[in-house]
Amino acid sequence: MGVTSLLLLPSLLMIFVFLGLPLVVIFMQSLQDNVLLQFTPPGIENYKYLLTRPYYFDVLVRTLRLSLLTTFFAIPLGYLAAMAMPVLKGRLANMAIMALTFPILAGPLVVILGWMALLPDSGPLFGPLVRAGLIRPPRILGSETAIVISQIQFVLPFAILTLYTALRQIPHALYEAAASNGAGGLQSFLHVTLPLSLPGVLSTTIIVFSLAASSFIAPHYLGGASDLTLTTLITNFVLGTFNSPLAATSSILLLVMMLAAMFMFVKLFGRFIRP
Amino acid sequence: MPDLKLTNITKRFDKSVAVDDLSLSIEHGEFVCLLGPSGCGKTTTLRMIAGFETANSGTIELDGMDITRLPPQKRDIGLVFQSYALFPHKTAAENVGFGLKMRKLPRADIDSQVKKALDLVRLGHVAERYPRQMSGGQQQRVALARALAIRPRLLLMDEPLSNLDAKLRDDMREEIRRIQKEVGITAIFVTHDQAEALALADRIAVMSEGRLMQIADPTSIYESPANATVDQFIGQVNALQGSIANVEGHIAHVAIAGGRYISGLDRQIPAGTPVLAMVKHERVFLSRLQPAAGENIFPCQVEGRTYLGASIVYRCNLGDQAMTAAVPNHPAFEQFQPGEAAFLHWASADCRIFRQ
Amino acid sequence: MKGMKVTLSWIYLALIYLFILGPMFFVLAASFNTETSFPAAFEGVTLRWYARIWDHQEFLSSAWTSTLVALVSSAVAVLAAFLAAYAISRGNKRENAWLSATLAAPLLVPQVVMSLGMLQLASLAGMGTGFWWLVAVHAVHNIPFALRLTLTGFARFDFALEDAATSLGAGRWTAWREVTIPVLQSSIVAGFTFCFIMSFVNLPISLFLADTATTTLPVVMYSYIESRIDPMLAAVSAILFVLACAITLVLDNVFRIRLVD
Ligand SMILES: Nc1ncnc2c1ncn2[C@@H]1O[C@H](COP(=O)(O)OP(=O)(O)OP(=O)(O)O)[C@@H](O)[C@H]1O
Numbered sequence: 089m090g091v092t093s094l095l096l097l098p099s100l101l102m103i104f105v106f107l108g109l110p111l112v113v114i115f116m117q118s119l120q121d122n123v124l125l126q127f128t129p130p131g132i133e134n135y136k137y138l139l140t141r142p143y144y145f146d147v148l149v150r151t152l153r154l155s156l157l158t159t160f161f162a163i164p165l166g167y168l169a170a171m172a173m174p175v176l177k178g179r180l181a182n183m184a185i186m187a188l189t190f191p192i193l194a195g196p197l198v199v200i201l202g203w204m205a206l207l208p209d210s211g212p213l214f215g216p217l218v219r220a221g222l223i224r225p226p227r228i229l230g231s232e233t234a235i236v237i238s239q240i241q242f243v244l245p246f247a248i249l250t251l252y253t254a255l256r257q258i259p260h261a262l263y264e265a266a267a268s269n270g271a272g273g274l275q276s277f278l279h280v281t282l283p284l285s286l287p288g289v290l291s292t293t294i295i296v297f298s299l300a301a302s303s304f305i306a307p308h309y310l311g312g313a314s315d316l317t318l319t320t321l322i323t324n325f326v327l328g329t330f331n332s333p334l335a336a337t338s339s340i341l342l343l344v345m346m347l348a349a350m351f352m353f354v355k356l357f358g359r360f361i362r363p
Numbered sequence: 364m365p366d367l368k369l370t371n372i373t374k375r376f377d378k379s380v381a382v383d384d385l386s387l388s389i390e391h392g393e394f395v396c397l398l399g400p401s402g403c404g405k406t407t408t409l410r411m412i413a414g415f416e417t418a419n420s421g422t423i424e425l426d427g428m429d430i431t432r433l434p435p436q437k438r439d440i441g442l443v444f445q446s447y448a449l450f451p452h453k454t455a456a457e458n459v460g461f462g463l464k465m466r467k468l469p470r471a472d473i474d475s476q477v478k479k480a481l482d483l484v485r486l487g488h489v490a491e492r493y494p495r496q497m498s499g500g501q502q503q504r505v506a507l508a509r510a511l512a513i514r515p516r517l518l519l520m521d522e523p524l525s526n527l528d529a530k531l532r533d534d535m536r537e538e539i540r541r542i543q544k545e546v547g548i549t550a551i552f553v554t555h556d557q558a559e560a561l562a563l564a565d566r567i568a569v570m571s572e573g574r575l576m577q578i579a580d581p582t583s584i585y586e587s588p589a590n591a592t593v594d595q596f597i598g599q600v601n602a603l604q605g606s607i608a609n610v611e612g613h614i615a616h617v618a619i620a621g622g623r624y625i626s627g628l629d630r631q632i633p634a635g636t637p638v639l640a641m642v643k644h645e646r647v648f649l650s651r652l653q654p655a656a657g658e659n660i661f662p663c664q665v666e667g668r669t670y671l672g673a674s675i676v677y678r679c680n681l682g683d684q685a686m687t688a689a690v691p692n693h694p695a696f697e698q699f700q701p702g703e704a705a706f707l708h709w710a711s712a713d714c715r716i717f718r719q
Numbered sequence: 720m721k722g723m724k725v726t727l728s729w730i731y732l733a734l735i736y737l738f739i740l741g742p743m744f745f746v747l748a749a750s751f752n753t754e755t756s757f758p759a760a761f762e763g764v765t766l767r768w769y770a771r772i773w774d775h776q777e778f779l780s781s782a783w784t785s786t787l788v789a790l791v792s793s794a795v796a797v798l799a800a801f802l803a804a805y806a807i808s809r810g811n812k813r814e815n816a817w818l819s820a821t822l823a824a825p826l827l828v829p830q831v832v833m834s835l836g837m838l839q840l841a842s843l844a845g846m847g848t849g850f851w852w853l854v855a856v857h858a859v860h861n862i863p864f865a866l867r868l869t870l871t872g873f874a875r876f877d878f879a880l881e882d883a884a885t886s887l888g889a890g891r892w893t894a895w896r897e898v899t900i901p902v903l904q905s906s907i908v909a910g911f912t913f914c915f916i917m918s919f920v921n922l923p924i925s926l927f928l929a930d931t932a933t934t935t936l937p938v939v940m941y942s943y944i945e946s947r948i949d950p951m952l953a954a955v956s957a958i959l960f961v962l963a964c965a966i967t968l969v970l971d972n973v974f975r976i977r978l979v980d
């Protein structure tokens with residue numbers, strides 16, 4: 089047993105050195121002074137600055153709002169899809185599962201390009217309606233709506249895959265037992281499917297939320313210039329204004345926000361999960 | 364000189380004791396069954412002999428050599444697993460030849476020995492098949508051939524037949540015994556199926572909660588079990604609670620509830636000691652007429668009847684204790700219906716008395 | 720009633736898949752469009768955007784860089800994950816919350832944050848980032864994916880196979896080479912392929928950590944989009960999409976190896 093545990097070392101070492109250590113460095117950096125804010129380090133001036141300026145505070149709130157909206161839509165949509173999945177049989181079911189990985193594997197840039205083609209007022213989605221005078225130009229592209237739509241699309245495959253796995257693990261005999269006890273479709277769902285899949289829903293919620301909060305390409309390309317999120321803000325600090333300490337501070341804020349949200353999800357769902 | 368000798372072996376996992384101070388020695392060419400309920404430490408014992416687990420204390424000797432600390436790949440012990448553990452990406456022949464390849468034998472020697480081993484288990488014709496292309500029985504025999512191909516000093520089998528259906532199990536049982544005799548190898552066979560153990564073994568080692576209860580030939584194990592645990596584990600047995608009343612010669616009288624006395628073989632237990640009196644189901648007779656003479660004759664009421672084909676099992680009440688009699692399904696024996704009154708009787712020689 | 724439920728399920732799934740895959744088909748369509756702007760109405764079919772990729776050396780050389788980074792980082796990730804999966808599957812089965820959380824962390828920490836940390840670490844150490852920095856972060860980021868796929872393989876693996884090999888005289892390493900690795904081959908290939916593609920198309924990590932010599936394809940696409948979007952970019956994207964689909968389908972149909980379970 090002792091020797092076998094040593095095999096965990098390479099992974100753990102890699103994670104500590106290339107993830108843990110950088111996080112520590114980020115935290116140290118976030119306490120440093122910079123071109124914008126002069127103080128004797130270490131200090132929490134950077135945090136005070138970002139949290140008290142409405143502009144930056146809005147970025148934080150927007151990130152939270154977009155991620156929560158994405159999660160809020162993606163979980164039920166994915167859950168229903170995972171429940172509908174069993175109507176597909178054999179090769180088709182196999183294909184359907186594989187097709188879920190296509191957007192993941194093609195990469196976020198390809199997917200975003202698709203939305204950039206689809207969403208303009210003159211695009212294939214709204215173009216005909218606008219030209220026919222049926223609707224006014226909706227101006228979706230460059231809005232928070234566009235970000236949420238594309239984020240939902242981006243996280244849905246992950247959501248469906250994990251929820252499908254969770255639902256499949258419920259023994260079929262339980263449904264038969266429920267039915268033989270006179271439970272109808274809805275009751276069987278409320279008393280068997282939902283409670284037993286809750287742990288799966290919880291972990292899916294956490295994954296989906298972190299994917300949404302970490303997403304950087306969607307807000308960058310589909311949002312308006314003022315629709316910054318924490319990830320695009322970090323990128324701007326790094327690649328635009330070269331302000332390392334503020335980039336680090338935004339990163340810590342993002343991590344704290346994500347941890348808080350996860351904690352909240354665990355509390356929220358935990359009350360309904362029976363051990 | 365014994366072939367395999369375990370001395371005071373103890374194995375603990377975390378806090379639980381899986382094998383407790385076990386000593387055992389096995390003669391050359393002997394076929395020993397390790398028998399016991401689930402979780403009693405059979406597999407752990409076998410894995411210590413094979414070298415996959417290290418005993419916390421005690422020694423293991425093979426052919427007079429201490430192998431307690433020898434790594435498994437150096438032990439030359441053949442193993443047959445419950446799941447067969449055939450390499451799925453290798454053919455039957457490659458599976459059987461694996462151990463020889465590890466020993467770096469020349470190609471030609473490997474081929475001829477593989478052929479010999481497969482012929483021994485009568486599977487020469489499936490040499491080129493992969494495990495998934497073979498039936499359970501065939502896989503089982505390939506596993507046996509693979510273990511024997513290295514000409515091991517000892518053959519260990521852990522419930523090798525439990526994945527087979529009943530009919531095949533009986534055939535394989537014979538087959539394993541034939542091959543073991545033919546090769547003349549010392550073998551340990553783990554099972555929790557007592558019929559298997561009784562049919563196969565030269566000697567049976569009964570384990571319970573990590574301890575060795577008794578090791579003896581099948582007849583002795585069945586007819587003169589060393590303690591109540593062994594008695595209860597082998598065959599079907601009635602256990603009557605009571606206490607020693609008095610002893611006459613080598614017959615002890617036991618007082619049981621309802622002011623009755625039963626007699627059994629004395630084991631030098633002082634009077635007044637609480638005991639269990641044990642009689643196997645098939646040694647209890649049931650008759651309508653009161654037997655003319657003898658010990659242990661009691662009127663009773665038949666309460667239940669279970670038809671088992673070869674025998675019929677009657678549940679009777681003896682005061683407030685239950686007593687079961689298994690009667691051969693044969694015209695020479697009387698049959699009863701629930702509710703009938705009858706007489707139970709059994710010989711003192713068939714009644715063993717153990718401390719509670 | 721039951722038939723109705725089935726019909727509704729079909730319709731719902733069709734809509735969901737349309738939503739998930741639809742945008743990429745517009746990219747495919749745009750890559751064949753004769754119209755020179757993007758997005759644009761469909762005018763006619765041409766292959767000239769694909770031909771034009773050859774005029775852009777930076778796309779080809781960066782694709783090669785991406786391949787190298789992906790190859791090395793996936794190999795490292797799969798190796799580390801395989802060892803960890805072995806330890807987890809063979810060792811005590813008790814769930815260890817800290818261990819699972821640590822091993823899942825690279826999936827949950829935003830890539831932007833991870834890369835920023837490495838960038839700051841590099842500047843703290845007075846070094847420039849480059850190939851190996853990229854490889855390291857890609858590898859760490861991929862560990863959870865590789866781990867998941869190898870763990871699935873080990874869940875079906877009978878450890879008695881290793882004991883059998885050992886009892887027949889194989890040492891620990893020989894048993895691995897002869898039995899464990901060949902039997903788990905398809906999980907290893909699946910893990911490697913998945914990591915390879917994820918690394919190949921990754922933008923955030925490469926954007927932060929690539930230097931001029933190690934610009935990857937997604938970074939080149941990113942800077943290209945910053946200046947203009949044209950159907951040639953759609954052609955590059957279409958190739959990525961078709962490659963991803965093709966690899967998945969070939970693995971599944973020819974080698975019976977699945978990237979998802
Ligand atoms: N690796 C282990 N870690 C902790 N405890 C173990 C381990 N292996 C076995 N045990 C414990 O040791 C005891 C004996 O187990 P063992 O497998 O030897 O029983 P067994 O007699 O083979 O049972 P069965 O008939 O069910 O196979 C059990 O209580 C088991 O839970």
Ligand SMILES: [Mg+2]
Nearest residue numbers: 405406407521
């Ligand atoms: Mg066992």
